[in-house]
Amino acid sequence: MMKEEKAREELKEILSRNEYQVYYEDKRNTLQVLWDDVKAWLADMLAKFFPSLEATSSVAGNILIVIISVAIAILAIIFIFFAVRYRQRRTIGKQQPFQSPNELEWSYQQHLKHALKQEELSDFSLSTRHLFLALLLYFHEKSWLEAKIWKTNWEYYEELRSAKKDSADLFFNFALLFDRATYGKQQIQKEEYSLYRDKALKWLEGENEDV
Incomplete structure (x- = not known):
């Protein structure tokens, strides 16, 4: 009997060793x-x-x-x-849309007239540029933003978002097309230009004042 108990104790001690307990971890x-x-x-x-x-x-x-x-x-x-x-x-945000004081001194009607003239000549890149500047100066007249030669389009966008939030997104996307035409030296296609032309004209003709 004593031998059996001793054997059990020895077996218990053996099984409690790390090499056996590791299997249960x-x-x-x-x-x-x-x-x-x-x-x-x-x-x-x-x-x-x-x-x-x-x-x-x-x-x-x-x-x-x-x-x-x-x-x-x-x-x-x-x-x-x-x-x-x-x-x-x-x-x-990197570039200023007005490249010279003369462009800033033009009225939005003058930029619009020049844009439509370039449109007739199928120069949609230059037409995009002047149409965008016309829109900027129109917004300036409405006091939705303040046109300055040193300002970037991002600054204009932030001002417009505060004054006319519903119009800011369209302005933002039009600014991207403007940058492609002006600084990216890309040829703007008629279809791209037309997307913004009709909406811009509604503003410039006074139909979109409450948009």
């Missing part, structure tokens, strides 16, 4: 433990709200993967949106 890292805990929580929630659903760990894991994928996609879209917006801000 949790070998998962922190991320794996967190993942399993979240899966278990999700499985419990699914079981509560959808009792008929077999809320196993694998089902919870698949649903969790879908949720994470959707979240990553949404974050990616948000990031791209703000990255594009930031790039656009830098684009329209």
Whole structure:
């Protein structure tokens, strides 16, 4: 009897040693433990709200993967949106639209007349430039912004957003086309120009004062 008890004690001591206890330790890292805990929580929630659903760990894991994928996609879209917006801000914020004091001294009617003349000659890049300057000076007359030779389009956009918020987005996009025509040295196509021409004329003809 004493021998059996002694043998049990020796066996118990052997099994308590590190080389044997290591098999019973949790070998998962922190991320794996967190993942399993979240899966278990999700499985419990699914079981509560959808009792008929077999809320196993694998089902919870698949649903969790879908949720994470959707979240990553949404974050990616948000990031791209703000990255594009930031790039656009830098684009329209680097240059001043008025390149000389003479351009600033012209009335918006003079710029409009010159824009329509260049339109007849199919020079839509130059027409875009003068139509945009006409719009700026018109906004200046309406006190929606203050035209200065040193100001950038981004500064005008910020002023317009404060005074006429509903018109600021159109101005912003028109400013991008203006920058392409003026500083990007790109040939503006009739279709691109026409998108802004009709809207700009509504403003300049007084039809869009409340827009």
